[in-house]
Amino acid sequence: LGHGSGGQLSAELLRDVVLPGLGGAGEGVPEDGAVVPVGGVDLVVSTDAFVVSPLFFPGGDIGALAVHGTVNDLAMMGAAPVALAVAYIIEEGFAVADLRRVTASVGTAAAAAGVPVVTGDTKVVGRGAADGLFVTTTGIGRRLPGARVSAAYARPGDVVLLSGPIGAHGTTILSARESLGFEAEIASDTRPLHRLVATMVAGAERDIHVMRDPTRGGVASALNEIAAASRVGIEIDEAALPVPAPVAAACELLGLDPLHVANEGCLLAVVAADRAVAVLAAMRSAPDGRHAVRLGEVVDAHPGRVVMNTLMGGRRVVDMLVGEQLPRIC
C-alpha cells in the first residue's frame, strides 16, 4: 500500500523487507544494477519488472518501456548493453493481438537499440492473478573502459547535468490511464540512453561520477538518492529546469510537481566541475541529449538535502515523494 510511486516508501520497502531477505545482496548504495567481474571483464547485470497501465500510450508501450528501462539501467551503471532476456506474465484472457503488438514493440525497440533479446519466458496465470500483462527484463552489459560511476561518488563542487526535458512520461501515462485529455499534446519520452552515455563517457571516464535516470519518483527522488548516498548537498536552479510548456500546463492542472513525475528518456549526471562544459557539449552533440542543461551543483552544505533556487529568489527544499503526496499546507 502506497509503496508504488517510487519515492521514500519504495526505498523503505527495499531497505526493510527485500534486501534483508536476500542476505545482504545489494547492500549499501541503491544502484540500478550490479557489477559482476567475470574472467577479467566487468559485466553489469540489471533486472526490472514492468507494470504499466495502460499498456499502450502515446510515445510507447510496455514492450518498448521494458527494453529501454533495462538498457538504461545498464547505461546508468556505465555499461554498454550486450543482451536482454524478457519474461512475460500474462493474465488469462489477455488479447493475443495485444501480446503480438507488445512483442513486436520489444523486437523493434531492441533492434533500434542494437541490443538483442537472447532468451525469455512466458507464463499464463489465472484471471485476477495479474493485471493483463507484466514484463520482466534482465540485461547484461559490459562496463565501458574506465567508467566508474555510483550514486555515492558525488563530490562537493561537482556539476549536475540533465540530458533533456522532464515530466512527459508520468504525465502521459496518468493522462492516458484516466482519460484526462492531455494525450494529444504530450507523449512519453521513453528512449534508450546508452548511446548518449557512450558519447559522454568517451574521454571523460574518470570525470563522470554519477549517472541516474530519474524514473519513478522523478528528478527529485533521484537527486535525493544521490545526496543521501554521497552525503552531500545538491543545489539546482529552477530557471534551468526544462519542463515543456504542455507538460507544465498539465502538471499545473493536475497538481503535480514536474520534479516528482517519472521520466523514461533522460538522465542526470554528476560531473567534475572542470569537465562539465566538455561533457555538456558532448551530450548536446548526441541526438538524445540535444536539450541537455546544467541543472545545478553539488555542495558540502546541507548534506543529504536537495535545495532548489526558485524563480522567485527563494531556496526550496526538494524532497522525495512521500506516499501519494498529501498536501503539507495547513
Next chain:
Amino acid sequence: MNTIQARVACRIEIHGTVQGVGFRPFVYRLGRGLGVDGSVRNDDGLVVVEAAGPPETIATLAARLRTDAPARARVSELRIRELDGGAPAPGAGFTVEPSVRRGPAGHGPELRRTPPDLATCEACLAELFDPGDRRYRYAFVNCTDCGPRATIIDALPYDRARTTMDAFAMCADCAAEYADPADRRFHAEPIACPVCGPRLAWHIPGQDAARGEEDACGEDALRAAETCIRGGGIVALKGLGGYQLVCDATDEAAVGRLRARKHRPAKPLAVMVGSLAAARHLARVDDAEAAPLTSVARPVVLVEARPGRGLASAVAPGAPRLGLFLPYSPLHHLLLADLDRPLVVTSGNLSAEPIAIDDADARRRLAGLADGFLTHDRPIRSRYDDSVTHVVAGRASVVRRARGYAPEPIDLPVPAPEPLLAVGGQLKHTFTVARGGTAVTGPHTGDLEQQATMEAFTANLAHLCRVVGAEPHVVAHDLHPGYLSTQYAATLPVHRRIGVQHHHAHVASCAAEHGVTGPFIGVAYDGLGLGDDGTLWGGEVFVADLATYRRVARFGRAPLPGGAAAVRRPVRMALGYLFGGEGLDERTRATALRLARPLLRRLPPREVSTVRRMVERGVNCPVASSAGRLFDAAAALLDLRDDATYEGEAAVALEAAAGPGGAAPELPWRLVARDGMLVYDATRTLLALLEGRRDGVDVAVLAARFHATVAAVTIAVCSRVAARHGLRTVCLSGGVMQNRLLAEALLGGLSAAGLEPLINERVPVNDGGISYGQAAVAAARLRRG
C-alpha cells in the same frame, strides 16, 4: 545586648523570569534599604540572595522579593533555607556578587528562563529626545527596564560578557552608571552611549561592501535613511531581532514597489505609527486593543481600519483588519518622530523565508529589495521577527509569537517527566522544548520548505537548547510523514519518538495554556492536517484530554483536486465540493451544477473538465474533512477569491465581506450520523449560497450568514457532545479560529449554551501553536507511561 540570638542568615533561591529584568539592582536596593548584610548574584538561570539580619527583617526581605519585584520579573518560586556556615558578617553591607555558571543542564528540573526583548521605557525615551542628555538621539539607549534581551543573549547567567554587547568596552561614564547602585542603569547589561556603544551606518547596495565602506555613520546614517524613505525609497533596517523593510505607508508607489520586490501581492503589511493617538487616527482601537499595542512586547495588533485616513490602499487590500504597532526600539522612535508619518515595517525577507539577521546575508538577500541599508554594528544573536496579536472577545490572542513574547516560558499543566523536544508542524513553524512544568516555545520562523527556514530552525533550536539547558530525550512530532519537521525528528538520537495527531496538538495547546488537564471537548477548525486514518482532517470535534482523543464529529469530506493546488486555488475547492462532496446524491449534484453554471462558465473550460474528471477518477484528489477548505469553497462560490496568494486569503476575504458582524440568520445545514460520528453535511449550506447569488442577495449578507451557520453547527455539535459526555469545557483551536467573526460567535454562543469555551491566547491557534500542543500531549503521554 545579645546580637547572636537576634540574627538569622539564610539563602534564598529565586526562580522564574528574574534575569534581564532589573532584579539584581532591585534586590540590592532592597537589601540596603532594609539594612541587612549579604549579597545577590545571578546563579545560572536563577537569582540567589544570601542575607543575614534580624528574623523579622529577613522575613520582610523574602516577602518583598515577591511583592515588590520589578514589573518585568515573574517570580515563580522562592526557596529559602538557613545558612549553616558562611553567613555574611555583621556590618558587611549588601553587595552584588559576580555571576555563577553551572553545567549544561543548569539547576534542573526547570529550564532556565531567557527574558524576551523589552520596548524602550519612558525614562529612556525622555533621554532620547532631550537635547541636553548625553544620549540625545542615540539609537541604542536602554536600561534595566528596557532594551534587547533574547536577541543578544549568548548564554545565561545574563551578563554583558555573555551578550553580543561584549564586543563594546564601556566608557568611563557608562561604567560609572553601571556600577552605581543609585543609577537606573546599575547592572544594565546592554548599557551603551554614543562614545562607547554601537553605531548606525548607511549603505547603498551595489557599492563595494567588501571594502567595508560606509556611505554615512551615526546621525548622518539615520538622516540618509530618512531622506531615502521620504523620497519613496525602501530601506532595509537592522532592527532588534532581524532586518526589516521600511517605506512610507502613505506612498502608494513605494508600497507597490515593496510588494513587487517582495513577491507579496496581497498579504497585508504591518504599519508602525508613532503613538496610540496616531494608531487611533488610522483605525478603531478599543481599550482591549490598546493594551497589547502599548505593552512592552509591542506586537503588531490587528485592528479595524478607518478608511480614507491617508494610508496607501496597497497596504492591506481586501483585508478586514490592519496590522498596527508602535515603535519599540530607540531607532524606531527616532524614525517615526523625524518622519512623522505611518511607515510600513515588514520582515526583511522574501515571502515565507525567515527574517535576515546576519549583515552579509542580509546584504545578499535584500540587495534587490532595498534602496539602502540602515545597519549597525551590534550583532543580532537570535532571530526574532515581530509578533502579531489580535483581540478576540476582549482578550488578546497571539497570532504570531516571536519578539517580545518568545522565549518566555509557558507552563505545562502536566509536567514533562523527561526533557523533551516538540518539532512542530510545517508552516508558521515553531519548536518547543520542555522539562518539568516549563515549556519554552521558540520564535516563529516560517515555512520549513524554505531551506533558509530549515537552517533558522536548527540554529535557533541548538541555541535555545543551550541557553535554557534543554537536552531532549524524547521528541514529539506530527503524524504527517512529509513535514520536514517529522523527517528531522526521525534523524535525532533520542530514545523515544511520540507522534501527535495535528488537531489533537491544536486543541491540547489551548487546553494546556489554560491549565485544563481533565477531559474536554476539542474543536479544531483548520486548513489541513493528517488524521490517524490516513485522510486529511481539519473540521474536527474531539472528546479529549492531554494524552488521548476520540473523534466525535467532523465536517463532511470533499476532494482536493490536485492536492496542494486546490489550496492555492480555492475555486478548485469549490469544484471539489460541487463534483464530489461527501453525501452528494445525483439529484443534489444536478441542482448544484445548475446553480453553479455562472461559475463554471466563468472558469477556463479545460480546468473545469479536467477537475471534473480528476474528481470522478480520484486522480490526485485526497479527501479532507476541513473547515478551512469549506471557507475557501464558500469564498470562491461568492466570487470573492479564485486564488490565494497567501495562506487563508480566501477565508480572510470572506470574513472581510461579512463585515464586523452582528447576528445574521443561519443558512440551511444538517448533521448526519455516520460511523458513530456526527458529520456536518455542508451541501445545503453551499447550495444556499448559490441560490442567494442567483436571487441577487448581497454577498455581504451571504458571507455573514455563512459564518453564522458554521457557528450554529458547532454550537449544536458541542451541546450534544457535552450532554452525552457530561463535559462543559470547550477548547477552540486551529487556523480557522483566527477568523475573529467566527471565534467571537463561538465564544458567545457556547457560553450562552451553558458551556465554557476557551481559545488560545498565549500561543497561536494556527500552526505556530502546534509545537506547544505536541509538548503538552507528549508530557501527558510520558506521565501516563
